Amino acid sequence: MSFRKAATFITVLLVIMLCLSVCASAHNENTASGTRTLTEPKDEKGVEEVGLFDLESKTVLLNSGYTMPVMGLGTYALDHDTCVDSVKTLLANGGRLIDTAYMYRNEEAVGEGVREAMAEYGIPREDIFVITKIYPNQFHDPEAAIDMALEKLDIGYIDMMLLHHPGTNDVKAYKAMEKYVEQGKIHSLGLSNWYIEELTSFLPQLTITPALVQNEIHPYYQEQEVVPFIQEKGIVVQCWYPLGGRGYTAELLGDEIICAIAEAHGVSSAQVILRWDLQRGVVVIPGSSNPDHIRENLDLFVFELTEEEMEAIAALDRGEKHDWY
Numbered sequence: 001m002s003f004r005k006a007a008t009f010i011t012v013l014l015v016i017m018l019c020l021s022v023c024a025s026a027h028n029e030n031t032a033s034g035t036r037t038l039t040e041p042k043d044e045k046g047v048e049e050v051g052l053f054d055l056e057s058k059t060v061l062l063n064s065g066y067t068m069p070v071m072g073l074g075t076y077a078l079d080h081d082t083c084v085d086s087v088k089t090l091l092a093n094g095g096r097l098i099d100t101a102y103m104y105r106n107e108e109a110v111g112e113g114v115r116e117a118m119a120e121y122g123i124p125r126e127d128i129f130v131i132t133k134i135y136p137n138q139f140h141d142p143e144a145a146i147d148m149a150l151e152k153l154d155i156g157y158i159d160m161m162l163l164h165h166p167g168t169n170d171v172k173a174y175k176a177m178e179k180y181v182e183q184g185k186i187h188s189l190g191l192s193n194w195y196i197e198e199l200t201s202f203l204p205q206l207t208i209t210p211a212l213v214q215n216e217i218h219p220y221y222q223e224q225e226v227v228p229f230i231q232e233k234g235i236v237v238q239c240w241y242p243l244g245g246r247g248y249t250a251e252l253l254g255d256e257i258i259c260a261i262a263e264a265h266g267v268s269s270a271q272v273i274l275r276w277d278l279q280r281g282v283v284v285i286p287g288s289s290n291p292d293h294i295r296e297n298l299d300l301f302v303f304e305l306t307e308e309e310m311e312a313i314a315a316l317d318r319g320e321k322h323d324w325y
């Protein structure tokens, strides 16, 4: 081989080796952290990037590959009949996301509302997204807890199941939920009331990265550090008590800064707060038993808060938690 041919051969070899090492490191970047599961969307509605809100389809793509609506209905404290009615009102008015839990004692009512709305309004099951949770006192026998939730809801599968709080046997309970994902009985997994410290120790023990963390968030308790910490991992944040929680809404909805912003846009204080969440990339599940409120809480896409308004609401943070967990 001439010197020239040998030099060309070595150059080509070096280029190939360089390409292979770049590809390998790119692959590692996607998988090594274990916090971002990159999968293809499983339906047609997904936006391109995990965690980014698509305000046109009003959905977010989860790291599980499923899309989830960015606003819905919370059902805490709703009794059976009120819960059925509220779920049906939500679905009749275009809402598709419902949050319940074993602890709310209304999973049957949510299932009933979903089944009736599917039959009466012709909504396909796959357009509806139901979240439920298992409670720490169920973690010792998670399979029984999951089977019970499936039975009570009676809607074929559970779109997302969360662990309601950290507690004894929470890793065991999460791993049981992972098995139900493999069987197709649960689609996506998540956590509730997990903060930076808890997430840091919990996440490395899991096979399936949670798709969502649901925590208390409202203008008086904003979690300004926790929210980006979770979002940077490709995990979607959802807020409970978006309006401050039952018994606390009057002060928040009457806040003079929020009222002034609401007046400027010709919307309600509740809409301003919920829109502020969406613009922070936080999914909202306001609780309501009032059909007018349920409709109002879905109507969040006709106005946009300015940067100054977002900052004015950010300045209302006073670290005021309205519940213990």
Ligand SMILES: NC(=O)c1ccc[n+]([C@@H]2O[C@H](COP(=O)([O-])OP(=O)(O)OC[C@H]3O[C@@H](n4cnc5c(N)ncnc54)[C@H](OP(=O)(O)O)[C@@H]3O)[C@@H](O)[C@H]2O)c1
Residues within 6 Å of the ligand: 073, 074, 075, 076, 077, 099, 100, 164, 192, 193, 214, 215, 239, 240, 241, 242, 243, 244, 245, 246, 247, 249, 253, 268, 270, 271, 285, 286, 287, 288, 289, 290, 292, 293, 294, 296, 297, 325
């Ligand atoms: N993971 C957890 O640990 C956890 C804890 C608490 C809650 N959650 C979930 O988060 C959901 C939301 O929390 P939440 O329901 O307790 O509290 P919330 O959404 O902050 O507030 C609910 C209260 O706001 C009122 N409301 C709703 N929309 C309104 C509107 N447009 N204008 C005026 N008032 C309005 C409701 O009254 P009306 O009924 O009259 O509309 C109700 O009194 C719960 O339902 C539950 O699904 C999760």
